[in-house]
Amino acid sequence: MTLVDRDLKVIWHPYTQMKIASPPIPIVRGEGTCLFDEDGKKYIDAISSWWVNIHGHAHPYIAKKVSEQLFKLEHAIFAGFTHEGAVELAERLLSILPANQQKAFYSDDGSTAVEVGIKMCLQYWHNKGEGRNKILAFKNAYHGDTFGAMAVSGRSAFTAAFDSLLFEVEFIDLPNISNINALKSQISSLKSQAACFIFEPLVQGTAGMVMYEAEFLNQLMKHCREEGVLMIADEVFTGFGRTGKPFACNHVDEQPDIMCFSKGLTGGTMALGLTTCTLKIYEAFLSDSRLKTLFHGHSFTANPVACAAALASLDLFMEAATDESIKRIETSHHQFKLKIKDHPKVKTIRQTGTILALEWQTGNDTSYFSSLRDTLYNYFLAAGIILRPLGNIIYILPPYCITDAELTYIYSKIEQALDEI
Ligand SMILES: *Cc1c(COP(=O)(O)O)cnc(C)c1O
Numbered sequence: 411m412t413l414v415d416r417d418l419k420v421i422w423h424p425y426t427q428m429k430i431a432s433p434p435i436p437i438v439r440g441e442g443t444c445l446f447d448e449d450g451k452k453y454i455d456a457i458s459s460w461w462v463n464i465h466g467h468a469h470p471y472i473a474k475k476v477s478e479q480l481f482k483l484e485h486a487i488f489a490g491f492t493h494e495g496a497v498e499l500a501e502r503l504l505s506i507l508p509a510n511q512q513k514a515f516y517s518d519d520g521s522t523a524v525e526v527g528i529k530m531c532l533q534y535w536h537n538k539g540e541g542r543n544k545i546l547a548f549k550n551a552y553h554g555d556t557f558g559a560m561a562v563s564g565r566s567a568f569t570a571a572f573d574s575l576l577f578e579v580e581f582i583d584l585p586n587i588s589n590i591n592a593l594k595s596q597i598s599s600l601k602s603q604a605a606c607f608i609f610e611p612l613v614q615g616t617a618g619m620v621m622y623e624a625e626f627l628n629q630l631m632k633h634c635r636e637e638g639v640l641m642i643a644d645e646v647f648t649g650f651g652r653t654g655k656p657f658a659c660n661h662v663d664e665q666p667d668i669m670c671f672s673k674g675l676t677g678g679t680m681a682l683g684l685t686t687c688t689l690k691i692y693e694a695f696l697s698d699s700r701l702k703t704l705f706h707g708h709s710f711t712a713n714p715v716a717c718a719a720a721l722a723s724l725d726l727f728m729e730a731a732t733d734e735s736i737k738r739i740e741t742s743h744h745q746f747k748l749k750i751k752d753h754p755k756v757k758t759i760r761q762t763g764t765i766l767a768l769e770w771q772t773g774n775d776t777s778y779f780s781s782l783r784d785t786l787y788n789y790f791l792a793a794g795i796i797l798r799p800l801g802n803i804i805y806i807l808p809p810y811c812i813t814d815a816e817l818t819y820i821y822s823k824i825e826q827a828l829d830e831i
Contacts, residue, residue, distance in 0.1 A: 412436075413448065435791075440467025443812045445796070454795045454816050457807050461615065461647055463678030465726045466811040472679050472722040479718035488516065488711040495717030502724055504686065506656060508665040511686040515704075516712035520646035520672035521554025523683035524608070527642040527668045528558050529706055530687055531606035534640065534694045537702045544600055546607040546639065549581045552616030553608060553644050562608050564617070580604075584614075585626035594633045606640040606667075611658035612762055615647040618803040619767030621760050624661035631664035640691070641666040650674035650727060651736050651810065654763030667691055677723030678809075682716035735810040739764045742814065743806065746821045755828045757802075767805040768824070785831060793823045 413436040422428060436448045443466055445453045455463065465472070479495065486493055500514035515530075517523050528545065535542040547553070550564040560569050561576040569576060580600060585593055597604065611627060614620040634641050643666035648658035652674070655661060659669065668691060671684040695702050710716075726732060743766040747759050750768075757769040772782060783799045790797040790804075797804050797820075806820060 432788075442466040443809050443816055452794055453791070454812075454820060455809065456790075456795050456797050456812075456820055457805070458809050459678060459796075460798075461652075461807055462673045462676075463809045464650055464674045465677045465723060465732070466809045467678075469677065469679075469722075469726070471726060472677050472719055475718050475722035476679065476715055479715050483714045485710065485713055485715070489707060493712070493714050493717075495714045495721060496712035499717045499720050499724070502721070503671075503684070506728075507669065507686060508657070508659055510665050510667075510688045511669060512689045513687050513692045515685045515687070515706075517683035517685065517706075518708050518710060519554075519681045519683045520644075520670065521556040521559045521683075522708060523646060523670040523672050523685045524553045524559045524562070524642075524644055525556055526683070526685040526706055527644070527670050527687075528562065528606070528608065530668055530685065530691055530704065531640045531642060533702075533704060534691055535605050537694045537697070540602070542603055542605040544580055544603040544605055545577075546580045546582060546597065546600070546604060548584055548609055548614065550614060550617040550620065551581075551608070551610060552614065553610075554646075584620070584622040585630045586622065587626065590626050590629055593630060597630075597633055597637055597639065600639075601637065604637065604639045606642055607634050608642040608644060611643050611645065611648055612653050612661060613648055613658070613765060616800070618769075618800045619760070619765055619805045621762050621767075628662040628664055631662060631666070635664055640668065642668040642670065644670045646670050646672045650723075651732070652762075652764055652807070654736060654740050656727075675723070676716055676719035677726065679719040679723065680716050682713065682720055732810055735812075736764055738814070739808065739810065739812065739817070742817050746817075746824075749821075750825060750828065753825075753828050755831075764810070765805060765807050767803055770799075770802040770804065772802045782831075786827065789827055789831060790823060795820055795823055 414433045417434055437445045438448055439446050443454050445455050445467060483493060504511055504514060515526055517526050532543060545562055547562045553559040553563050560572060562579055565573055582593055582596055583589055612621060612624060631641055643659050645657055649671045659666060668685060668687045675684060676682050695704050740763055743761050747761055747766060750756055751759050755771045757771040759768045770782060782802055786799045786804055
């Protein structure tokens with residue numbers, strides 16, 4: 411039996427309609443920007459394996475650090491005990507995050523990092539004896555697949571089966587020059603009910619790489635601050651250089667109370683979630699009463715191997731060469747954008763930092779719409795490029811080690827697709 415046959419017998423894949431999906435491609439190794447299948451066929455991973463990879467696959471430096479850690483300490487309970495990796499990672503990350511971030515809480519992945527952030531906010535008000543429990547979020551947001559994270563995400567096909575069980579959230583539009591004042595009024599009208607506002611800063615990934623301006627986010631955040639509404643910046647996707655700066659919140663002056671990280675945190679090596687917060691949040695849980703404790707924790711909280719991967723990834727992230735690569739990708743994307751923006755098949759093309767998204771002109775035919783997604787996906791796969799369109803939106807989101815030659819190849823295949831499909 412081939413690996414694919416064995417897979418089809420026992421595996422249920424994520425976000426996959428198992429009845430009609432093509433069989434999965436068996437990957438045997440990764441190197442740099444590329445993944446290689448059983449037959450030795452090479453794929454440029456232009457979406458960083460679901461947005462997690464930042465330094466390339468099977469990076470030897472990360473592999474070495476992870477391997478060394480495995481021989482020292484694989485795991486230890488993190489309640490009542492601590493270890494070097496967890497402390498060093500918190501120290502080093504807090505030193506590069508916005509200055510108000512002072513405490514680090516570990517979890518397992520992006521969804522759990524968000525759950526922790528929401529619970530911190532709601533219990534903050536509970537501990538203070540104030541009845542604020544309304545959460546604000548952007549329409550079409552995506553914050554993860556666990557129940558709390560789903561509840562603060564836009565209602566969509568993803569959530570339809572669960573909508574009746576998701577707690578109520580006040581959804582607001584993305585801010586722009588014409589609606590910013592109305593949004594402020596909307597927030598003010600909730601006044602003493604509004605507990606917190608959770609948002610994906612600058613780019614809504616899952617919504618289709620929807621981008622909005624830092625200036626209006628900043629205004630919205632300032633208004634939340636004035637109204638006493640706590641802010642959670644979900645940087646699970648935008649963190650670690652994606653938007654051209656280390657964190658998307660580096661584009662705004664006002665700072666969130668809480669930040670969530672995962673995906674690029676370990677360089678894409680393994681799962682790890684992190685929620686950071688201000689002293690103001692942290693101190694609301696300090697009490698002689700144990701009832702004010704944050705009762706949350708996962709079996710693998712602050713797993714030392716995951717922390718070792720994150721520390722190694724951070725070493726690479728802090729190298730000047732990484733910043734140069736980010737700038738190089740930004741410039742390169744920008745030039746490509748200028749080159750093809752007027753192509754008749756390009757409905758819109760937008761960029762934030764290393765993220766380039768192209769909306770394909772479809773007309774209104776929805777069946778065509780869905781078949782276009784598969785057509786594009788298969789077209790690029792055949793060309794040895796992994797681009798996983800969100801509907802009619804294709805986006806390039808490469809590991810920072812991508813070479814100019816690889817970028818040029820991807821651009822040329824997109825141009826070819828624009829002419830041929
Ligand atoms: C991917 C993502 C999450 C969820 O992270 P998982 O690790 O998949 O649970 C949360 N928020 C944002 C903005 C994301 O892009």
